[in-house]
Amino acid sequence: MILSEPEWQALTLSLKVSTVAVVCSLPFGILMAWILARCRFTGKALLDSLIHLPLVLPPVVVGYLLLLGFGRRGLIGQYLYDWFGFTFAFSWRGAALASAVIAFPLMVRAIRLALEGVDTRLEQAARTLGAGRWRVFFTITLPLTLPGVIVGTVLAFARSLGEFGATITFVSNIPGETRTLPSAMYTLIETPGAEGAAARLCVIAIVLALSSLLISEWLSRWGRKKLGEAV
Template sequence: MILSDAEWQAVLLSLQVSGTAVLFSLPLGIWVAWLLARCQFPGKALLDSLIHLPLVLPPVVVGYLLLIGLGKRGLIGEWLYQWFGFTFAFSWRGAALASAVIAFPLMVRAIRLALEAVDTRLEQAARTLGAGRWRTFVTITLPLTLPGIIVGTVLAFARSLGEFGATITFVANIPNETRTLPLAMYTLIETPGAENAAARLCVIAIVLALTALLVSEWLSRWGRKRLRG
């Protein structure tokens, strides 16, 4: 399959955006999942609802909220730009942020379910033997949660690859900067005579998503097998 330079750029940019989104959201995802799985505090139900809100909101709404919050004239974005010369809007970093926000609930849910399946008696035994909270988490909880972390990471990566609505609303459709795979397909569909190029990108999107899901399943089985061993 021969792709043009613009099509290759869209594919590589999608991989860059999705990888960045997952890399930076994973530590926060683990912490939030642990917080929801192991802690009781006022407002827990509200926090849980806010985290899962991007799953039910139209992605365009999420993109609009990011724009008014982190755009150059946004509530936080204006301050970031004035003091640090940094902006998320209309850049690939904003695309990564939008993808991370949309995919974050999937990551948190998978990790939380894995944490809830861990036998807390193992953690209590480690604590009675003198292990601190952090050491118990690193040596007991985290390894036992590994299959869920893997699944959540790969699912978030796959969801990030397909993100469209929040991305185009927040960072627009800029060639070589924010035009990821879904946005490139949208552009080609709107372009007369570009049906073949759109079909090629469609096949690539299917292959990437299917590969991510297969890798997620394989890694999950590997993690469970390793824990049983």
């Protein structure tokens, strides 16, 4: 399958945006999952709902809210631009932010389910032996949660690859800068005579998504097997 230069740009940009989105959101995903799984406090249900809100909101609404918050004249974006000369709007960084927000609930949910499956008696035993909270987390909790972390990471990556609505609303559809695979397909579908190129990108998107799901399943099984051998 021979791709044109714009198609290669869309593919590589999608992989770049998805990777950055997942890597940057993973620490926050683990933190939020731990808070929801282990902490009890007033407003927990509200926090849970806010985290999962992007799953039920139209992606265009998410993109519009990001534009209000992180646009060059947004509530937060104006200070980032005035103080640091940094902006998310109309750049690949904004596409990564939009993808991270949309995929974040999937990541948190997978990690939270894994955390809830960890036997807390193991953590309590470690603390009674003198291990601090951070040591218990990094030596017991996190390794036991590894399959869930892997699944959440790969699912978030796959979701980021397919993100369209929030991205095009927040950062537009700029060739070589914010035109990811879905945006490129949207452009090609509206271009007369470009059906072949759109079909090629469609096949690539399907292969990438299917590969991500298969890798997620394999890594999850591998992680459970390693944990079983360790135990």
